[in-house]
Amino acid sequence: MAKVTIENVKKYFGNVKALDGIDLTIEEGSFVVLLGPSGCGKTTLMRCISGLEKLTEGKIYFDEKDVSNVPPKDRNVAMVFQSYAVWPHMKVRDNIAYPLKLKKVPKNEIEERVKWVSELLHISELLDRFPAQLSGGQRQRVAVARAIVHQPKVLLMDEPLSNLDALLRVKMRSELKKLHERVKVTTIYVTHDQTEAMTMGDKIAVMNAGKIVQFGTPEEIYKKPKTIFVAGFVGSPQMNFLNMKVVSSGAQFHAENLGLRIPLKSDPKLEHVIVGIRPEHIHLQQTESCVPITGTVYFAEKLMSETVIHLSIDAEKNLVIKVPYDLSAREGERMQVYLDLDQIHFFHPDTQERIEL
Amino acid sequence: MKKFFYALAFVAISLWFLGPLFFIFLASLTPSSEFYQWDRIFPSKLTLDHIYKLLVNLGGWRAMLSSVQVAGIAIGISFALGIPVGYAITRYRFRGKDFIKLAMLFTRSIPLVVIAVSLVTLYLRLNLADTVLGVGLAHAAMVLPFVVLITSSIFSGVFVEYEEAGMVFGLSRFGAFLRITMPLALPGLAASAIFAFIMSWNEVFAASVLAITNRTLPAHILNTAMASPDYFKFAAGTIMAVPALVFIFMIRKYLISMWGISLK
Amino acid sequence: MRRESLVPFLLILPTLVYLVVFIGYPIVGAFQLSFTSDKGWLGNFKYVFSSKDFQNAFLNTLILGAVVIPIQFVLAILFALLVNKKWLGYRTLLYIIAAPLALSDVTAALISYSIFAPNGYLNKILLSLNWIERPLYFFGYMFKSREFLVIVLTEVWRATPLVFVILLAGLQSINAEYLEAADVFGFSSWKKFFKITLPLLKPSIVSALLIRTLFAFQIFGVVWLLAGRDIPVLAGETFYWYVLRNNRHVASTYALVIAVLTFIVGWFYIGTIRSKHLEEGVIQ
Numbered sequence: 001m002a003k004v005t006i007e008n009v010k011k012y013f014g015n016v017k018a019l020d021g022i023d024l025t026i027e028e029g030s031f032v033v034l035l036g037p038s039g040c041g042k043t044t045l046m047r048c049i050s051g052l053e054k055l056t057e058g059k060i061y062f063d064e065k066d067v068s069n070v071p072p073k074d075r076n077v078a079m080v081f082q083s084y085a086v087w088p089h090m091k092v093r094d095n096i097a098y099p100l101k102l103k104k105v106p107k108n109e110i111e112e113r114v115k116w117v118s119e120l121l122h123i124s125e126l127l128d129r130f131p132a133q134l135s136g137g138q139r140q141r142v143a144v145a146r147a148i149v150h151q152p153k154v155l156l157m158d159e160p161l162s163n164l165d166a167l168l169r170v171k172m173r174s175e176l177k178k179l180h181e182r183v184k185v186t187t188i189y190v191t192h193d194q195t196e197a198m199t200m201g202d203k204i205a206v207m208n209a210g211k212i213v214q215f216g217t218p219e220e221i222y223k224k225p226k227t228i229f230v231a232g233f234v235g236s237p238q239m240n241f242l243n244m245k246v247v248s249s250g251a252q253f254h255a256e257n258l259g260l261r262i263p264l265k266s267d268p269k270l271e272h273v274i275v276g277i278r279p280e281h282i283h284l285q286q287t288e289s290c291v292p293i294t295g296t297v298y299f300a301e302k303l304m305s306e307t308v309i310h311l312s313i314d315a316e317k318n319l320v321i322k323v324p325y326d327l328s329a330r331e332g333e334r335m336q337v338y339l340d341l342d343q344i345h346f347f348h349p350d351t352q353e354r355i356e357l
Numbered sequence: 358m359k360k361f362f363y364a365l366a367f368v369a370i371s372l373w374f375l376g377p378l379f380f381i382f383l384a385s386l387t388p389s390s391e392f393y394q395w396d397r398i399f400p401s402k403l404t405l406d407h408i409y410k411l412l413v414n415l416g417g418w419r420a421m422l423s424s425v426q427v428a429g430i431a432i433g434i435s436f437a438l439g440i441p442v443g444y445a446i447t448r449y450r451f452r453g454k455d456f457i458k459l460a461m462l463f464t465r466s467i468p469l470v471v472i473a474v475s476l477v478t479l480y481l482r483l484n485l486a487d488t489v490l491g492v493g494l495a496h497a498a499m500v501l502p503f504v505v506l507i508t509s510s511i512f513s514g515v516f517v518e519y520e521e522a523g524m525v526f527g528l529s530r531f532g533a534f535l536r537i538t539m540p541l542a543l544p545g546l547a548a549s550a551i552f553a554f555i556m557s558w559n560e561v562f563a564a565s566v567l568a569i570t571n572r573t574l575p576a577h578i579l580n581t582a583m584a585s586p587d588y589f590k591f592a593a594g595t596i597m598a599v600p601a602l603v604f605i606f607m608i609r610k611y612l613i614s615m616w617g618i619s620l621k
Numbered sequence: 622m623r624r625e626s627l628v629p630f631l632l633i634l635p636t637l638v639y640l641v642v643f644i645g646y647p648i649v650g651a652f653q654l655s656f657t658s659d660k661g662w663l664g665n666f667k668y669v670f671s672s673k674d675f676q677n678a679f680l681n682t683l684i685l686g687a688v689v690i691p692i693q694f695v696l697a698i699l700f701a702l703l704v705n706k707k708w709l710g711y712r713t714l715l716y717i718i719a720a721p722l723a724l725s726d727v728t729a730a731l732i733s734y735s736i737f738a739p740n741g742y743l744n745k746i747l748l749s750l751n752w753i754e755r756p757l758y759f760f761g762y763m764f765k766s767r768e769f770l771v772i773v774l775t776e777v778w779r780a781t782p783l784v785f786v787i788l789l790a791g792l793q794s795i796n797a798e799y800l801e802a803a804d805v806f807g808f809s810s811w812k813k814f815f816k817i818t819l820p821l822l823k824p825s826i827v828s829a830l831l832i833r834t835l836f837a838f839q840i841f842g843v844v845w846l847l848a849g850r851d852i853p854v855l856a857g858e859t860f861y862w863y864v865l866r867n868n869r870h871v872a873s874t875y876a877l878v879i880a881v882l883t884f885i886v887g888w889f890y891i892g893t894i895r896s897k898h899l900e901e902g903v904i905q
Contacts, residue, residue, distance in 0.1 A: 072804040079805045085798035089820040099806035377732045384735040441632035449629040468839045471876040475650030498643035559725030575727045594731030601723035
């Protein structure tokens, strides 16, 4: 188990800046998720940590040791690949045991470890089969077993659940998390799925265009997103963003537009501000501190367990609201809804960064 | 450090493969007077004399034409017959499909040597002995299995959905084949045509056995080689090598995939 | 894919007919020819098998194959690994290595001749460097072993690219992540090659081996041009008996021997190696 420190890491592929200055500290034994859209650099960062990619600039440390120039096989990391990369010409048992053999682990210890890990991942009956005879989910568990049994300093997982069907994905999410609780190895997990990130990570590093935009606990990311990008990326359905004009009447400031009037606690010193509110924080009943708005139902998604309503409040603008039960709403129906003032976020119109107001 | 060895290997391999080619080109262009001089490696001047004489005086031109004709016939027939088979294998489900594939593989492994000798008997009866057509037909048989295998792999690369979209929008199956599949498959087909050309161009055994007066170039060389002076031999070698090398260069992109497929 | 009963058969029929006529019929003919002689149906075989020429031809063909094929494989694997690294200029290297594929065996023989002939380039270079005083002779009945050497060299030069291309195609089809996983899990370069690359390359190696062996039985042009009948080989004898001795029967007999050898090897391949590799599952 090791603490991973990433210092000003840059990785360029010719002119493409895949990683443009990454600073990150991952505590020993923690489960950190690298979250971001395709092309943001999360996989590149993981490959740099594993040693499969060389750094253009910067350093990576495992505990106090500088491993920036150490080849992958000497870094004592283990990786679960997106395609699992379970060697097809070796039996499952050999896939798991062989790396240990290379590490010169004594034979009886190898047997013990293989037994332990295959029980942990429920693949004991599969040990003597070939990968071609296994299902995708089973192969994935073999890949995870191979990684864990290696007892690495750092465990890397590159979108390991993306090739599984939906039901299996949900099941494996909890199993992987429980696994981490038992094994307690420093884990770095790459995904573009924000549900996975929010449910599994101790901390999340949200990445975009080669940089880390925000690094924090799921709660911090959800409740205090640093930029519009982070706010929009996490949370489903996506946060509503409204362009508002700042109006002052004496000492009191308001953000106004589209029939909304939101009181501001301080002077933003701006002419415009972007207001963000999550669909789940817009209610059908009045609450203590709220702001009303009326609109026409444009479209309603009925999931029975919840309803997502697209409310048209302007010629071009829809407000998305989510209520946790089955609500009957017909198209064209007029509705009045209430925005929870405590849950409103403000963002700078130019820098897109969060402002406390 | 690694880079140095790589550069070394690169140069060594290039010399190994290109060197001999260079030598025969040089030999064919060396004037006869300097050819037998012990101490002259590089000629003082290059001459096209040998090549000219080979083509004009020694029947080289005629042999070349025969080669081209034979190759043309071989390609024409094998493609006309083979493309439908390749198409059928990839687009239809029918009993015996695996048998066909196996048959193609099997046919390919039968040495032309075996067939050539007894083919003459057949040709005598059909009046095909010693004709360009006869050799062409034999080459077509040699090339046909390759064409079937390569075209079936090319066609399976063209998505069925493109064709079906064409059919939904009004084309018959044949029409879809002509207007959609063929244009998409054309590059691959062109490459395999060139590949087949080279196979026919280089084939020497059957060509020597099946024709005496209408020889293809390699057969011609084989039979006059020992008799003629060295520089004619080399000129012949150059004439054989140059078109083939040019063609291979043209289809280089497809080289790996085609040889890989055809030789699986 | 649609199930239309007649159309596919119509598409295939012309080809099948053609192959029956131009391949099936001659094969039958070949059998007929070899089994017809003045001395009863085994006459040709008795004659051929008892002749010294046949025994030499048979041995030579096998020996040539046994010497040339391993060399080609080792070289081809090295080349394929090198090109697959995709370092600078690898595409050019690829074309250079593949160049001999364009040449016929006749051309390759001529090339060798231009180098090894008495007034060939090798001698010219060695003489002008003063390393030898008189030219080295490589051809001619007295120099059979040297002829053998030149033939081996020529065959290696000419046919290694064939094996190379097949092996390269195989190498490229190996999913890179298998090798990356090996990197991560502690494999050294040697281990990676022997434990991951080579096993996954096995199907290609087997294919290449089969093709190469089959072609080796038919070796003709190179030997004929460089050594004539000094070093008889099966295909060369076939040619000799047909073209120069005008005896179709004996020629067919030789040809049939080649066919039988081919069949045996092919059968062996299908029977043992192929089924085993299918069982183990294939790449991805």
